[in-house]
Amino acid sequence: MLIRPADLSERDIYELMIGTVTPRPISWTATAAPNGTRNLAPIAYWSAVSHEPPIVSLTIEDRADGGESDTLTNMRATGEFTVNTVSHHQAKAMLITARKVAPEVDEFELAGVTPAPAAVVAAPLVADSLISIECQVRDILRPGSHTVVWGSVVAFHAPDRIFCHDRIDRQQLADADRDIIDIRDTIDTTPAPCPDNSDAAEKAK
Known part of the structure; x- marks a missing residue:
């Protein structure tokens, strides 16, 4: 099947993107x-850009009214943020922070999330996240419908149990990582039944 984005609605492109670029853990961005x-705020589009120097990328959508999100406004004003993983025991609180609230609302208090001080930046960490990353804003881009923020990583926070010889042990991380929420865990992933395309697939061989 050939799919051309120009032939799709914005919603269809979104569904195609989130169905293709997986797994994709959520960045709980403070x-x-x-x-x-x-x-x-939870951000679903984020990834690594470079390891030398270490840089991460977050893609931030506008508010429904077209205005800038509080997350992006704060990034512009302070030049700092933290990325925190979200585990299943934090899911309810994470969904609360996805709500649109006034800028003066402290969303840690709103969702009952415990903050922790970061080592380098002023932005807080989520105290019970498995992994947290401290970042300083490197660049802000607007390539399309969303704003992309590149952050230079200035500190990592991770539990000792996932390290071996000063490196993250993949097996230990896999054991701990089973609890980390992927974007697919927060949306309805049970679509309507699809037609049986087996005959068409057979003819196309």
């Missing part, structure tokens, strides 16, 4: 406004 108000 920022702080210049006045100290803490913001916490």
Whole structure:
């Protein structure tokens, strides 16, 4: 099947993208406004860009009214943020932080999430996340419908149990990582039954 994005609606392209680029763990992104108000928001589009220097990328959507999200506003103002993994025991709180609230609302307090101080940046960490990454904003781009933020990594936080000889042990990480939420865990992944295409597939051979 050949699919041309130009022939699809925006929603269809979105569904195709999230169905193709997987697995994709959620970045529970924390920022702080210049006045100290803490913001916490789940971001589904994020990834590594480079390891030398270490850089991560987050893709942030606008508000429904077209305005800039509080997360992005804080990033522009302070130049800092943290990325935190989300585990299943945090799912309810994470969904609360996905709500659109006023900028003056402390979303750590709103969702009952415990913050922890970061080592380098002013933005807080999520205290009970398995892995947290401290970042300083490197660049902000607008290539399309969303804003892309590149962050230079200045510190990692991870439990000792997933390390072996100063490196993350993949088996230990896999054991611990079973609890980390992927974007697929937060959406309805039970679509309507699809027609049987086995005959068409057989003829195409």
